[in-house]
Amino acid sequence: MQNKPKAQNASLMARRQAAIPRGVGQSHEVFIARGENAEIWDVEGKRYIDFAGGIAVLNTGHRHPAIVEAVKAQLDLYTHTCFQVLPYEPYVELAERINALAPGDFAKKTMFLTTGSEAVENAVKIARSYTKRAAVIAFTSGYHGRTLLTLGLTGKVAPYKTGFGPFPAEIFHAQFPDALHGVSVDESLASVESIFKNDVEAGRVAAIIVEPVQGEGGFNIAPPEFLQRLRALCDQHGILLIADEIQTGAGRTGTWFAVEQSGVAPDMITMAKSMAGGFPISAVVGRAEVMDAPAPGGLGGTYAGSPLSCAAALAVLDVFKKENLLERSRQLGSHLIASLKTMATRNRCIADVRGLGAMVAIELCKGGDLRQPDADMAKRLCAEATRRGLILLSCGTYGNVIRILVPLTASDAIVDEGLGIIDAALAAIQVG
Ligand code: PMP
Secondary structure, eight states, X not given: OOOOOOOOHXXXXXXXXXXXXXXXXXXXXXXXXXXXXXXXXETTSOEEEESSHHHHTOTTOBTOHHHHXXXXXXXXXXXXXXXXXXXXXXXXXXXXXXXXXXXXXXXXXXXXXXXXXXXXXXXXXHHHHHHOOOXXXXXXTOOOOSSHXXXXXXXXXXXXTTTTOOOOSSEEEEOOOBGGGTBOHHHHHHHHHHHHHHTOOGGGEEEEEEOSEETTTTOEEOOHHHHHHHHHHHHHHTOEEEEEOTTTTTTTTSSSSGGGGGTOOOSEEEEOGGGGTTSOOEEEEEEHHHHTOSOTTSSOOSSTTOHHHHHHHHHHHHHHHHTTHHHHHHHHXXXXXXXXXXXHHXXXXXXXXXXXXXXXXXXXXXXXXXXXXXXHHXXXXXXXXXXXXXXXXXXXXXXXXXXXOXXXXXXXXXXXXHHHHHHHHHHHHHHO
C-alpha cells in the first residue's frame, strides 16, 4: 500500500485557493504543523520564530502548558451549554476578575462574546440603549472589525470596506491624533467638535470609540493628554467613551489595559485576542449601570463566553501573575525599541520606531521620508523574513508599518534571534 504523500506548503496552497474564497486573504504561504511558545514548525518541518502571534492573540505564546491544562480539565467536564440556558461558574469568575482589573472607581459588569467585532457591536448596542442616542464617532485609521456595523466604524477603505457598503447610518470619523503624520491633539479634538457642527449635534452622540494604540492602523499611540481631553469632552456632552482594547489589551502594552497609562477610565472597554491565549472569546466591561441598560434577552450569543474559552482566559490571568508578564511586557518593549533604533541608524528606510510596552513597530519610508510610505519594502521585508524563518506582519494605512507582537513568554534568545533576522533581511532586500 502506498503512503499518502506528505503535505507540502505549495500543494496545500493550491487546495486552499481552489476551496476557499480569495477574499480571505493570506499573508504567509506557510501551513503550520505545530506551535510552541514563540516558535512554529510548518508541514515541511521548517522552524519559524513567530513575531505575529496570530495577530496579537498569543501574548502567552502557542500552547502555554497552564492554558492547555486548564482547557483539557474543562473538556472533561462540559464544553457547551449556552450561558443564557445553563450558566457556569468560569464565566462568572472571569467577569468578576475582569471587573476588578478594569480602570475606574465605580461598579462594573462584564459580558462575554466570541469575536472582537461582536464585542464592539455589543458596546455600541449598550451605549445606544443607555443613552437613547444613535450616533457614534470613531477615528481615521481605526480598526474595529469586519461586520457591517464595525466596518462602518473602521476608518480604512481598502481592503476592508471596498464593495461592502452601505454601512449603518449615524457613524462619523474624527481625525486620530498622530503628530508624526501631521495631526496634533488640538487638531484631532477640533475635528470632533467639527462633527458636532457639521454632522450631528453632541446631544445625539451615544459614544466615541477609540483605540488607545491603533493596531491595524499602524501602531499609532494616542497621547495620554488626548485621551484625558476626550474623556472631558465626553463628560461635557453626556457621551460614553469606549476604549477598543482588542489589540492593546491583555498586557500587550505593559499594563493590562493600555488606557490605564493615561489615567482615563472609559465607560466601556472591549477586549478579545490575547485574553484567552488562542481560544475564541471577547468581552465588554463597563460601568454597571451602563451595562445593565439593555433588557434581559437583549444581549448574548449561542457560543458567547464558551466554557473552554473562559477556562483558558482564567488560566491566562493566572499566568500573567505567576510569570510577571506585565513587567516582562515593559522590559521586552524597551529591548525591542532599543534594538530597532540601533537598526534604524544603519537603515534609512526605518523612518520611525515606536511602541507602548511590547506593542512595537517600525515605519518604512523611502529615504526615511515620512511622506513617502514604502509598502513595497514592507512586503519584501515580510517575505525575506519568512524565507529566513521569521513570521512578521505589516499594518498601517499605507501598509508600510511592520508590527511586532512576539509572545511575552518568548525567551530573550528567541527575541534576539528574531531581531537578527529582521536586521539580516533588511540588509538583503536593500542590496538585492
Ligand atoms: N478592534 C480592534 C482594535 C482589532 O484589532 C480587531 C482585530 N484586528 C477587532 C476590533 C476585530 O476583532 P475580530 O477580528 O476578532 O472580530
